[in-house]
Amino acid sequence: MKLSEYNRKRDFDKTKEPKGKVKKTEKELHFVVQKHDASRLHYDWRLEIDGVLVSWAVPKGPIADTTVKRLAMHVEDHPMDYIDFEGTIPKGQYGGGTVMVWDTGTYLAEGSDDVAESEKMLKKMHKDGNIKVVIHGEKLKGSYHLVRMSGKEDEWLLLKGKDEYADKKEFDQHSVLTGRTLEEIENDKKSDIWQSNKEEKNSFHGDADHILDEEPEIPKKKNTKKVTKSKAEAETSEKPSFTAEDVADAKPLKTFPTAWKPQLATLADAAFDSDEWIFENKYDGYRALIQIHKGKVKLVSRNSLSFNSKYKDLVDAFSGIKDDMILDGEIVVEDEKGLSHFQWLQYFAENPGRGKLKCYVFDILYFNGYDLTSLDLLQRKRILEAILPQTDEIIYSGHVVGEGIKAMKEVEEKGTEGLIAKKITSHYHVNKRSKEWLKIKVTKEQEMVIGGFTEPKGSRSGFGSLLLGYYEDGKLQYSGKVGTGFNEGSLKDMYEKLTALEQKTSPFAVRPKEPKVHWIKPELVAQIKYSEWTETNSLRHPVFIALRTDKKPKDVKKETAISSPAPLSSEGKIASVGKTKPKKAKAEAKSENTEDVKPKKPSAKATEKPIAESKSVAAKTKAPAKKSSAKAGKRGWDTEKVEVTHPDKIFWPKEGYTKGDVINYYDEMAEWILPYIKDRPQSMRRTPNGIDKEGFFQKNVAGSAPDWAQTEKIHSDSTDEYIEYLICNDKETLIYMANLGCIEINPWSSRLGSLDNPDYIIFDLDPNETTMANLVTTAKKVKEILDSLSIKGYLKTSGGKGLHIFIPIKPKYTYEQSRDFSHIISQAVNNALPKITSLERMPKKRIGKVYLDFLQNGKGKTMSCAYSLRPRDGATASTPLEWEELDEKNFTVKNYNIKTLPERVKEKGDLWADFFDNAVDLKELLDKLG
Missing domain, CATH: 3.90.920.10 (DNA primase, PRIM domain)
Structure with a gap:
């Protein structure tokens, strides 16, 4: 059916529906299912084929049950712009009633992983009356078939294909765009998503006299949170503003840039002072671009994965913004003291009540048709602060100018991760790592008592790792292992000291569950560098620095963080930001190729730092229905690299097997499994809630895999992008995967070095x-x-x-x-x-x-x-x-x-x-x- 039929049925002066135009996408094929309350309630199933949305009306709606068949009536093709139409079609117009975007996403023809190949297959499938697709939506997933009934032209059947997503579940009946019900959409006619016939507000269109002096009005929504500032504060505080002059160098864009990726920072070794640089807090969370287009919000990871389903509260918070924009920020989960916890963020879906979900926004790339990336950094930040709503979840990330060493001391005392230094005159370099942005990390140090050592593996000599601990109530408590920070000379020297102190019994209050351990008398004290304490009181990312001879082992305690004299403000700024005025930056030629940055070295006094750490919070889990056969104590699995969480979580309700049992299994079976997965990309099938709950596949681990894990970027022909895969070559990575809920291990049939050639x-x-x-x-x-x-x-x-x-x-x-x-x-x-x-x-x-x-x-x-x-x-x-x-x-x-x-x-x-x-x-x- 042609779009002419679609256009013929509609009066576009009366309906907000888009006019019918063929518009092909290039990198992905899209689908949408819209819930439509017209003369009769039904669902419209639409697949992108050859530049239009080929459509069926499904009276009883989609299913996930393979035993159920649904009647699907073939109707006229719809334009691609219809894919995000949500609102009310006036009565008396064709299809008059309320429309919801019930689900949307991408899809491919079954049996193909290439877009171009899928397009060819789909045309033939459509002609033959037998369409088989694999859906990647927020509600619908996996194989679906549309089959034309024999002897019928417009009557088809919709069926669910048999796969891991087949189920008899009931679907959520809220919009995937706005979270609204049909009734809420019908009653909220002023905030309909479709904006094509509305005047754009606060855009840069118009003459040079256009000035935005006020924060854009954010329509009130049911889920909008309380604004951080009170009304009185808002009226008396000085509001930043921007003018047309600020965007004189901005480049107009005809289409919304959905493929942009964030600029990355280069690691620097120390903080420095410079009037040409600003310093922002470095957050311990997930980097995300927030794409807001025609009222639809997408939280996109640094490698183009969607965070929408994982952090729905943030989607709701940003949905109040009606201007088109792309923001750069960091998603975090903070405790009541304002400290972020990356592990809480990773498992937020499992424990949504633990901590406060927030997004700190520090840059803006795009606004209402204009590319802002060519503007200087402070210009972009001024625009951002002017238009960004301040809520409990959305926070403008402030900065200090010039005083990097002072800022570093403040974040060290607070116990946060570090600083990001940015050159004031820098532009935004999409999808590039730049030396105009530097990351400066805080490192923490503490003394630890050595209570044992493990045997070496492979070509390593001496020993494998040192077992560490600290004293609490006169007893030595285990705090993990350290195996890095040694060279051949220090390994040999340390090994001689260790063997001289060997004893048969463990000095720890609770014997660590480690294989092939040699116990020693607890007489050696080591200085250890680490990133943070885990919830099981182990050191994360420990590195050996040196032995200490000036401290007695019994005096080694777990040190607690000191109170910060200058905590971060409620708006995420370093406390001194509000009183610090930008100093004039030196003129600098604007160039894509910048010289290496040579930061000034701070004085020795300036780099003295207190020991700072997060307060450990014990994980609370419910007792399993059946006693797990897991090893006693969670610490038994924890290595210097991996911390196991929620081992008592039931994965097999019928048998009573737990997540801990899975980790036990892979811990014991690692030597048998590793030969068959070595050097192979992993397509992780994660089932974090057990076998009775729907799992999901994760291929891209960019931004989520730990620093020590081996990964490999591999080009995807279907999306023309790079996917960062996890490579599992050791037991630690295998345990890490199991802790993510990977009951099943799914490697490629080819290895690194010959990925196009299976073995x-x-x-x-x-x-x-x-x-x-x-x-x-x-x-x-x-x-x-x-x-x-x-x-x-x-x-x-x-x-x-x-x-x-x-x-x-x-x-x-x-x-x-x-x-x-x-x-x-x-x-x-x-x-x-x-x-x-x-x-x-x-x-x-x-x-x-x-x-x-x-x-x-x-x-x-x-x-x-x-x-x-x-x-x-x-x-x-x-x-x-x-x-x-x-x-x-x-x-x-x-x-x-x-x-x-x-x-x-x-x-x-x-x-x-x-x-x-x-x-x-x-x-x-x-x-x-x-």
């Missing part, structure tokens, strides 16, 4: 309501065919209902070639066993058969690795098998689980130990097949 081929045998006998018969047929080609097939359970067969190959060939080989073998199996196997993708067409899924061989597609747990009933694991164990009478996948695997590997060892030694040449195999 194994996968045969995924997926039973669809068939018998174990058919599954076993199919697996043995695959083995029979592989044996005829002199190929060793490696067998394992999927951890679900099926089986996997892997073939190691030399990483010289493409994913397409590996998929072609898997397809050839799968066709041979299907030809031999046509009654019990199938290559048909639609589940309903292969009921009672084993699906031979050769499409799992694709770049970026992942499969649970050997020994990975699965978020399934029984806590099953993907387990390597001997072919002789495949007995259709006695074999059951539930025998291989979180409890049986550790004992199994002790008995049988790794059945895949020779896997990579038997890599075959794929070309030779294809030549054999002729």
Whole structure:
């Protein structure tokens, strides 16, 4: 259907709906589902295809239940601008009634991860009347099918595809844009989202006499929080303003820039004084760009991930702003003393009552059609302060001019993370790291008593880590390990001192759960540098500095933070900011290529700093329904790198297994798992609330992975952007993933250095309501065919209902070639066993058969690795098998689980130990097949 039909039905002088124009997007395909209360309540399902929104009316609405089918009536195409239409269509007009943006996001054709390929597939699918897509919305996720009914032109069926998102849940009935109900949208006609026919307020359009002297009026919303300043304060305080002169150099833009990424700072070693620089607080949270466009708010991470669903209160707070703008800020969670806690922020969704969620805003990049990035820093900050509403959640981040050393002492005494220094005349460099912005971190130091040491690993000599502690009530309390800060000489010297003090018993009040520990008499005191105390009273990011001979071990206590004489104000400014007037900056040529910054070194006196730390808060968790078999004490898992949180959280309600049990499992099984995930990007499937709750996939860890973790930026062809993947090469990273809720481990089929070339081929045998006998018969047929080609097939359970067969190959060939080989073998199996196997993708067409899924061989597609747990009933694991164990009478996948695997590997060892030694040449195999 053409847009002419859409335009013909509407009088655009009476309705705020957008006029029909074809408008193609480039990097993503979008969808929207709008809840529409017209003559009858229904939902409009719209997919972007060839520059328009192809549309269906679904009377009973979307589902997540695979057993339910919904009637979907094909209606006229809508323009792309309709994707964020929310408001009221006047009575008497076509479709008159209230419209809500019920859900929106991106999607691709099923079986494709490329936008261009998806577009071609979708055109054909639409023509053929059989559309299969994978949705990435805030409510709708995973596979959905639209199928035209036989003999009908406009009557289609909407179905949910079988995947991990299939459920019988009820959906939230609020707008994903504004959080409003239909009734609230209908009653709030003055604040309709669609603004195309309204006069833009406070924009830069017009002549040079245009002046914005007042803060833009923010319409009152139901969720708007109390403003920080009182009315009296607001009337008497001096308000900053900006004029057209301030934006004379700003560049007009025709389209809203959704792809911008934040400017990054360069690390500097010390604070300094300079009249050419300002100094802002460095916040311990998530960096975010706040995109506000046509009333829709998007909180976007530094690598373009959405924070909207995670921090909905901030979305509500920013939704009161009606001007289009892009702001730069930091999302934090603070305690009652105003100190931020990064761990609270990470787990805010699980514990929303712990701390106060805020966003400190320190820059503005765009305002009502103008690019502000070419303006000087202080010009941008003046504009920002003038237009930014001050609420409990939204806070303007102030600064001091010139006095960096004084500012550094203040943040050290307060116990915050450090400073950001910015050159006054600097422009904003989108998606670049600049030496015109510097980050200066506060480091904390404290004495610690050494109570033991671990054995070295790999090529390291002497010892692995020192076990540290402090005295409390006369007892030595464990505070974690330190393994960094040594060289070969200091390792040898320290090792001699340690061995001279060895004893058989632990000196700690509670014996740390660490393997292969040598205990020593607690007579050595070490000076340790660290970032903060964790909630379990361990040091975070400790580094060894030196031994102390001037302090007795019994005098080593956990030091508490001193009160700050100059705390941060309620508006986030360093206290002296309000009285500090900017000094005139020296003229400087404006250039993209700036010289290296050489900060002045502070005096020794100026760098003396007190020991500052956050007050430890014990995590409170409810007792599990069934006693966990987790190790006694949470500290047993904590290393110098990873702190485990909420180990008693129930992950399997039926069996009573906990998050702690998962971490125990990966702690014990690390040596068996690591060979199969080393150097491979991880697509993390996180299930932080257990198997009964919907999980999610996380690929991009930029801005969230700890500094010590190995990551790799990989280009995505579908989005033309870089994704920063986690690389798991050690136990600490494996435990870190498990602590995030990764019950399942999903590596790529290729490694760093040869990412386009997989080193194994996968045969995924997926039973669809068939018998174990058919599954076993199919697996043995695959083995029979592989044996005829002199190929060793490696067998394992999927951890679900099926089986996997892997073939190691030399990483010289493409994913397409590996998929072609898997397809050839799968066709041979299907030809031999046509009654019990199938290559048909639609589940309903292969009921009672084993699906031979050769499409799992694709770049970026992942499969649970050997020994990975699965978020399934029984806590099953993907387990390597001997072919002789495949007995259709006695074999059951539930025998291989979180409890049986550790004992199994002790008995049988790794059945895949020779896997990579038997890599075959794929070309030779294809030549054999002729």
